[in-house]
Amino acid sequence: MNSERFSWLSQWRARLIHWLRPGKTVDELLEIIRRAEAIQSDEQRNMLERMIEFHETRVREVMVPRSEIHAISIDAGFQEVERKMLDAGVNRLPVMEGDIDHVIGAIHATDLVAWHAKGETGTLREYVRRCLSVSELEKVSGLLTEMKRESVHIAVVHDEYGGTAGLVTLSDLLTEIVGEIEETRHASEYSFIEQDDGSLIVAGRMLVEDLAEALDTVLPDGDYDTVAGLVTTHAGRIPHRGECIDIAGLHFLILESDARRILKVRVSPAH
Template identity: 35%
Template structure:
């Protein structure tokens, strides 16, 4: 058995310890369209983004009510006025569902995209079959790179990091000690440090690290750069 095969088996068994919430695409990052969208406009979005499926919402984005596929649009798009006539019923799953169970359900039912909901029934994100498969094979493709796929090492030794990356994941991968308090992600660390949503280009220090905001909008932090500048005081 090769090292890659052994790692893959370990990851398959490890799926039972991972919940949907840990791997889902958060709702703020989901590209969804209103149910009143025309098929032509939906095709444009798919082509621009490279998607084969689009979640559909009614009235507000937290109310995801359907999914439309590129194949649906190809076969019947010319015969309808709005996506509501084409959309398929979404496959809803709770945030706490284990992804090994979800993988079996998706394989059995032929579903490729599930809508994640919280305890109140509101949509909080989506998870695809590809997301789950990447948990098994994604990191193995970069077996010589210690950084997770959500991180990119830059020439100066710093890292470009998606803000939704978990702090624990970074600390484990890089043997760092970024502070972890009442938040899970790098975005949470930034907001807890600044107590506001930062602007693109802002830079600040936190316990031996310099964090630069590379991309942010009015609601969220998207991408940051993190550089280790030295041991924190008392470390």
């Protein structure tokens, strides 16, 4: 990776690290962010954590794996491309010549619009856009810089033998920084499921005020918005699956969590 690949993201990260001194390692910086009182919400804290970790992330960690790639043959007609995009729910498809190990480019939904506007003339090959080729071991920060420089939003990820290991898009990389961007809230993430024993299964992203309303109780205020933030703050860290935390007369059992956040919790009266 040459020096041209150092992007605005790397520069911003360097400034952030300098500002957060005395933390020097990634773990120290993450700990400072988790404890910083000036950070007003879980959303802000999560984004800062993702930006710190982004620099160390490899392409294989964010790519769509080979088994989940939706691709189209270069010999396909545009009607088949349209059907494939609709069935897969995607706005671009890698185009392969022969098999998935020979991806020659990509076709975008806007290319279908152009094809219709031109009287539905021309072959798929005439509309294929260039893809980048990247090793699964490359850092995502370098790939983001290359995508920006080359104005290419999709890359084929190759394994050590040169075969196709996966696919990564600009959207995948940006999601690693800002998180999922959703137009509507999914009920499973912002509501609760009541169990036969009276306990509630809630998502970590559920708002504290919504949980308090559901339980007809008062929960402590703090520099957090979500149930995950409430539990993490009182635990002083991110609890592991199976751990229990008692808060304000309630028992919080961690059902799902990862290295960054709590995903699902069972809430019941503390005994």
